[in-house]
Amino acid sequence: RLGSVAAYFTSAKFLLYLGHALSTWGDRMWHFAVSVFLVELYGNSLLLTAVYGLVVAGSVLLLGALIGDWVDKNSRLKVAQTSLIVQNASVILCGIILMIIFLFKTQLLTLYHGWLLTMCYILVITIANIANLASTATAITIQRDWIVVVAGEDRSKLADMNATIRRIDQLTNILAPMAVGQIMTFGSPMIGCGFISGWNLMSMCVEYLLLWKVYQKTPTLALKSAKVEESELKQLNVKKESDMKPAEGVQLMVEKDVAGFEPPQEKEVGCAARIAEPFVTFRDGWVAYYNQPVFLAGMGLAFLYMTVLGFDCITTGYAYTQGLSGSVLSLLMGASAVTGIMGTVAFTWLRRKCGLIRTGLISGVAQFACLILCVISVFMPGSPLDLTVSPFADISARLFENEPLPTIASPEPEMILATGMPNLFNGSTIPANSDPEMSPEPVPLISVSLLFAGVIAARVGLWSFDLTVTQLLQENVVESERGIINGVQNSMNYLLDLLHFIMVILAPNPEAFGLLVLISVSFVAMGHIMYFRFAQKTLGKQLFVCRTPDPKATPDSSPPGNTSTV
Secondary structure (H helix, E strand, C coil): CHHHHHHHHCCHHHHHHHHHHHHHHHHHHHHHHHHHHHHHHCCCCCHHHHHHHHHHHHHHHHHHHHHHHHHHHCCHHHHHHHHHHHHHHHHHHHHHHHHHHHHHHHHHHHHHHHHHHHHHHHHHHHHHHHHHHHHHHHHHHHHHHHHHHHHCCCHHHHHHHHHHHHHHHHHHHHHHHHHHHHHHHHCCHHHHHHHHHHHHHHHHHHHHHHHHHHHHHCHHHHHHHHHHHHHHHHHHHHHHHHHHHHHHCHHHHHHHHHHCCHHHHHHHHHHHHHHHHHHHHHHHHHHHHHCCCCHHHHHHHHHCCCCCCCCCHHHHHHHHHCCCCHHHHHHHHHHHHHHHHHHHHHHHHHHHHHCHHHHHHHHHHHHHHHHHHHHHHHCCCCCCCCCCCCCCHHHHHHHHCCCCCCCCCCCCHHHHHHHCCCCCHHHCCCCCCCCCCCCCCCCCCHHHHHHHHHHHHHHHHHHHHHHHHHHHHHHHCCHHHHHHHHHHHHHHHHHHHHHHHHHHHHCCCHHHHHHHHHHHHHHHHHHHHHHHHHHHHHHHHHCCCCCCCCCCCCHHHCCCCCCCCC
């Protein structure tokens, strides 16, 4: 028994989990802290945070296909190690720059009329964006490629590994911000920067060693590098042959001399091709994504990002306007993590009972049914829904009165710890110690309670559906295109996520939040309709026949031995 336990803790699977846990913990701490740091540095304004979010989303949207193509064209170990070093080194450098800014902010403001401080802000956002792009490359290569190779031909093992990875994500989403939030609350932002930089330095060394161990324990991971080297050798041989051919005959040499300008022409064409290569890769990546048999399933998942029904800064900001405290929201976030873990358990059970594709259908129905509670909450007592209020009424009134827009009051540590973001609505936070006589009448909690009940319950179906589409992409995308297809999928996710922020900008008042809820539920419904169409095309008449699949066969009656089609 002790031997089996020791074998598990030294297996490639466990080492992959451990490396992912360290990487995700560092990512969550950084993503939480960088928003708070930027708010703190810019006078409690959300401007830098908004710019950072826009730059990150736009970069992944434009470069997702290129990152995936780079993952495909290089050996697995090189990609994993390079992205790991770039990601952690960028975070460490950002932490050092932020510490310098916190220490010498007053002096930097006086130098060159504050332009030096502005350049520091631009540098921080740029390096943080590079860290996020490297994190995207790491996620593609580890969660979409390495995990498939480590699982081998056992798809049940692949499903279990995917579910475990998501459980690690759920736990670190809650615990990592809490840990760094405590350090920043009882210490200082500068101490928080130093802690995160030190953590990433230590984590980088350990993760590098773990990646090497996993690579050694899984010989099949090296097969891709052999293919890459073989293709490079072929290209080299072709080049050598083309160089030797003109020397085989005097007539060819004479013709080449007569032509005169042929070599410069070839050089110009090569230069133009290099310039156009990123654009061609971008186009080819999106075309390849569209031609995938799981295209509709991937689009269905992307549409779920167009929603305000999650625990981001927007929904939590709305919750503050409805009278919920930071401590209550912390408990709700914990409950959402529990239901998310339940979704990963439900995924593995449903897949064994009904097959992979039907699991996605059941998960979609479960998520949409829970979100009906959110629709009902819009029309219940306590809902501020009022479509007669102009979304820009508050802003336009202040502009016409020539009054400056208010900056965001410094949020309580408890509020920062719960969400990492101050209240986005009306440019202010709920005062911590307001006079009871001056406070408004209490808002009925029926509406907001139904809203969060629906959001929390829907996490079971959401994470089960996410795992379904993830495994469909893993199983049905050929190895040579695995990186670029998942890169485009990330771009689609960020595109819909960006649209949901634009939607909030167009309707920022709490009175319009009910309309945003209805739009969000509509997009979720459209996403699941796309997935239903994919399942209908794939399974045909056997769509609603739920049976235990043969573990030796591909899921849902897929043709044996054909991994390029569902």
